[in-house]
Amino acid sequence: MSKSVAVVGAGIVGLMAALEASRAGAKVEVYDEARQPGRGASGHNAGVIHVLQPPFLNRKARLARRANRLFDGLAEEAGFSLRRQPALLVYRNKASEKALALAAASLLRMLAYKVKIVGPGVFRDLCPDSEIRPGGAVYVEGYATVNPVEVLEALRGLLESRGVEFHLGVRVDSLRVGPPGEGVEIRSELGERRYTAAVVAAGPDTMRLARSAGLHPPRVGFYKGVMAVARLNCDAIAAEIRSSRRTRKTKGGGVIPWPDGRVILGPTFARVSDPWDTSFTREELVEAAEAYRGILGFTPEVREGLAGTRVKNEEKDDFYTARRGRAVFLGAIDSPGFTASPLLARWAVTTALGDL
Numbered sequence: 001m002s003k004s005v006a007v008v009g010a011g012i013v014g015l016m017a018a019l020e021a022s023r024a025g026a027k028v029e030v031y032d033e034a035r036q037p038g039r040g041a042s043g044h045n046a047g048v049i050h051v052l053q054p055p056f057l058n059r060k061a062r063l064a065r066r067a068n069r070l071f072d073g074l075a076e077e078a079g080f081s082l083r084r085q086p087a088l089l090v091y092r093n094k095a096s097e098k099a100l101a102l103a104a105a106s107l108l109r110m111l112a113y114k115v116k117i118v119g120p121g122v123f124r125d126l127c128p129d130s131e132i133r134p135g136g137a138v139y140v141e142g143y144a145t146v147n148p149v150e151v152l153e154a155l156r157g158l159l160e161s162r163g164v165e166f167h168l169g170v171r172v173d174s175l176r177v178g179p180p181g182e183g184v185e186i187r188s189e190l191g192e193r194r195y196t197a198a199v200v201a202a203g204p205d206t207m208r209l210a211r212s213a214g215l216h217p218p219r220v221g222f223y224k225g226v227m228a229v230a231r232l233n234c235d236a237i238a239a240e241i242r243s244s245r246r247t248r249k250t251k252g253g254g255v256i257p258w259p260d261g262r263v264i265l266g267p268t269f270a271r272v273s274d275p276w277d278t279s280f281t282r283e284e285l286v287e288a289a290e291a292y293r294g295i296l297g298f299t300p301e302v303r304e305g306l307a308g309t310r311v312k313n314e315e316k317d318d319f320y321t322a323r324r325g326r327a328v329f330l331g332a333i334d335s336p337g338f339t340a341s342p343l344l345a346r347w348a349v350t351t352a353l354g355d356l
Ligand SMILES: Cc1cc2nc3c(=O)[nH]c(=O)nc-3n(C[C@H](O)[C@H](O)[C@H](O)COP(=O)(O)OP(=O)(O)OC[C@H]3O[C@@H](n4cnc5c(N)ncnc54)[C@H](O)[C@@H]3O)c2cc1C
Pocket: 008, 009, 010, 011, 012, 013, 014, 031, 032, 033, 034, 037, 038, 039, 040, 041, 042, 043, 044, 045, 046, 047, 048, 049, 050, 170, 171, 172, 173, 201, 202, 203, 204, 205, 206, 223, 224, 225, 226, 267, 307, 308, 309, 310, 330, 333, 334, 335, 336, 337, 338, 339, 340
């Protein structure tokens, strides 16, 4: 019997799900309300392929750590650039910060992460533009960066070459999910179309679509991250270990060198009401850049910026994953969702198609 899969959402999770479904031999159709992939967080993020994700042992952290290794093969297959580099968690010369770094390194080693403590020279060699001389750094292997928009474009090309059909500019209004044998009906301006299975990865709209299928998704909040783009000479992702509370709200941010030579500073982290908010002001860009003075010793000239909004599960620090019949819903895919996407997609397609 031939299988068909509808994917709702052409963000990273939807495109990865389309790839998985196509690999599973299904006829795949992707719907997106926008005219091109990447309208949501997938086209507006920091591009880090993560290794460490506090608190290290939860599902998000485990998925990202395992999925990280799949990106080299994906980069080759789809044809996007990937820059492998270490991350340096830099500490200053304060005793409390050194103690924190040593404790972090031994905890991470216990969890089998590849980390070591390095002296100030390693940071200075990798980031020669920095004017500071730190106490040292926790050196973490295995990180990478990508330009997320390039990844989405490359995946779209790969999917089209595999015969996946895109319905861009088409909003899915609702789903009707019958028992597994009946499949899933997708309702949009194209009419009502029936598929063997569906994967819904519609960012914030996953919650509404899950409710339309009779599920009860958790409450979510929206958090915007603004990122400044600069040109700096740096061959590592760098973040600061601080023993005192931060004055600015940042979340997992750092100095992040992309494969195309640009360096991202940020992101910031602030609650907003519009889940599609990608706006930023000059002041927000400067604030994002100034947050890294502790690592750089100066505020670099900001050339451009970007911003994206995360959808966070407010009830539990986890992604929302649910199934109903042969429809699978993936929502609240907060950071490190870009990194985790290949494995989230694999799970979704295996669950949706079941034993078919
Ligand atoms: C500032 C920032 C920095 C981040 N940094 C990182 C990072 O460095 N590393 C990392 O791993 N993760 C990072 N993330 C998280 C990552 O970007 C997200 O986890 C991921 O992009 C979520 O992808 P998604 O496909 O679930 O959602 P989205 O990208 O939001 O895609 C959803 C798609 O669904 C479409 N859609 C919505 N409703 C409908 C509908 N009814 N019908 C049809 N289409 C619809 C939308 O148009 C959109 O294209 C960051 C996020 C932000 C905001």
